[in-house]
Amino acid sequence: MDDSVHRLIEWLQKSDRFVFSDKIQVSNIAGEGRxxxxxxxxxxxxEIIISIPSDYQINFYTVLHHISIFNKEIGTGDDSDHTISEHTIDSQIDPRCKAYSIFTREFLVQLNLFQLISLYILIEWILLPDWSNGQIESFWKPFFDVLPNADDLKSIPTLWNCSKVIQRKNLIELLPASSRNHMDxxxxxxxxxxxxxxxxLQELLxxxxxxGYDINSLxxxxxxxxxxxxxxxxxxxxxxxxEDPLSQFTLVPLVDFINHSDQMDTYCYPKINYMEKxxxxxxxxxxxGGPYTFKSKHEQILFSYGPHSNDFLLNEYGFTLETNQWDFIDISEVMCDAIxxxxxxxxxxxxxxxWGDYTINKEGISYRAFVAVSLYTTKDYSRIDKLIAGFISEDFFVPKIKQNVRNILQSQLxxxxxxxxxxDDLEPLDLNDFCIYNIKNIYRGYMNIVNNCMNVTC
Structure with a gap:
């Protein structure tokens, strides 16, 4: 366990509600990070293996609460003791007293979670050490110290697209259409x-x-x-x-070290006890713990982030799985262009x-695609009406559309x-580049789907 993780656990241990089972530990996993x-x-x-208290998570409530310590006008409806004692704050030397005074509750509450937490972490993690010459630390510093660095996130396509300093824009044109659309x-x-x-932020500056920072570097x-x-x-x-789905999230230390499996309802699962506020x-x-029992020493503890394809995983998390049962190919463009x-x-x-949203997965073409290609092939509107209504099965159309489906699959391949x-023709090509590995991994998954479907349709 490295020093930053050790300090994180010591910080969490200040709460008697914190649980970290002695059966597990934070480890460096080859090719996956922590x-x-x-x-x-x-x-x-x-079995409970990790339990993180309310006030050691970063979410809408905790951010408003911590800002209210420096700006009483914000208010949280909380008359209890604060996590940070008010007696430790010297308004003459703590720059947050001036910084947070520019905010009103109305302004903060109108923000979504990403806006609020981005703004808050920029102040607490980036600007506070600069303003105070490193003399004042955020309550959250032990959490900040274990967050991924920029290199850890370099494989996320939106960073290639939006950053003015990351030199990866040449990879965007190599992304599959689904990944580019997700990136957009x-x-x-x-x-x-x-x-x-x-x-x-400009007003704060x-x-x-x-x-050390201007608005561009921020x-x-x-x-x-x-x-x-x-x-x-x-x-x-x-x-x-x-009412805002983009704000229904929380950041949780230690839990964010658990890596993803594409197996649903198998490994560990998260649960929030809302009664223990x-x-x-x-x-x-x-x-x-979930249905699966972890019992091999050094076995990695996993849970599922959801039934996500590699296109989704790359854009949201910056990684892909070598094999992913949730992969699919979006063939909407090629089919719509034909129709x-x-x-x-x-x-x-x-x-x-x-119309549209036509896909292929390891089981074959989706039902939407089946309807469209059946109509395109037969132009039999009457029978398509019956197919959609459920009065006839797909069996009538299968032999008729077989060749067109194979043509679509071959064109995709x-x-x-x-x-x-x-x-492979990129120069210079670094075969160990994680960004390139992930893009190729998506295409490998696509090709596996196509080859499997080609075998089924033979």
Whole structure:
């Protein structure tokens, strides 16, 4: 266990609600960074292995609470003792008293979680040490010290797209369409959120100038922090923002070391005890053992982040799995391009809600794609009506569409082969580059899907 992890655990141990089983430890996992592994014994179903108190999580409530310590006008409805004693704050020397005075409760509450926490962590982690010449530490410093560095997140495509200093834009054109579309969606969120917090940050810099940062360098720090939040946040009910799905998350130390498996409902699972709220949080965040029993020494403790494809994992977390049962190929573009010449067919598919969103997975083409390719092949609107209504089965169409499906699969395989060659032709090519590995891994997954489907349709 390295020193930063040791300090993190010491910090958490200040709460008598903190639990970290002596059966597990934080370890460095080859090719994956930090993880949690079994030291001895067994982890059985429903056994608590980690439990993190409310006030050691970063979420909407804890951030408002900590800001309110320096700005009484914010208020949290909490008359209890603060995690940080007010007696430790010297308004003459702590720059946060001036910094947080520019905020109103109305402004903070209108932000979504990503905006609020990005702004807060930029102040507490980046600006506070600069303003105080390293003399004042954030309450959260032990947590900040174990967060991933910029290099750990370098494989996230939105960083290639949005950063002004990361030289990876040449890789964007090599991404599959699904990954590029996902990257574009996140890039839009990143831009919107930066627009919301850049003005108050500029005001902070005007009243408390920084020796090391201007608004442009803070933007690069913002990107880093944004993807720390995005890749580490866990779902939680945040009642103060219950109408905002983008705010229903919390950051939880130690739990963010647990790595992902594509196996659902198998390994550990998270559970929040909302009845165990402290003064400023949402409840105790608990990790319990699942149906699988961990019993091999050094075995990695896992849970599932959800049924996510490698395209999703790369864009949200910056990694891919060597094999991923949730992979799929989006063939909407190739199918829509073929169908769009027939206006009647397009109108029919749109009116029946079967236009677009055509995919292939390891089981074959999706039902939406099956309907579209069946109509495209047979132009038998009457029987397609019956197919959609469930009066006839797919069996009628299977032999008729077999060749067209094979043509689609082969065209996709040709595209993937060509993209793999383009990646291999990159100069200079670093075969150990994690970014390149992940892109190739997505295409390998695609090719496995196509080859499997080709065998099935033979």
């Amino acid at each position: 993880g949690i592994t079994l030291v001895h014994g067994e982890v059985r179903r429903n 969606r996140i890039s839009e969120l990143v831009s919107t959120d930066w627009h919301m917090i850049s003005s108050p 005007s009243i408390s100038p920084s020796n 933007y690069e720090k913002y990107l880093h922090i944004y993807f720390i939040i995005n890749s580490r946040c866990l779902h939680a009910n945040i009642d103060i923002k219950k 402290t003064n400023c949080g949402i409840g105790q965040f608990v990790i319990r 769009v010449q027939d206006a009647k067919m397009v109108e029919y598919l749109k009116s029946n809600d079967y 040709d595209v993937f082969d060509e993209m793999m060659k383009k990646i």
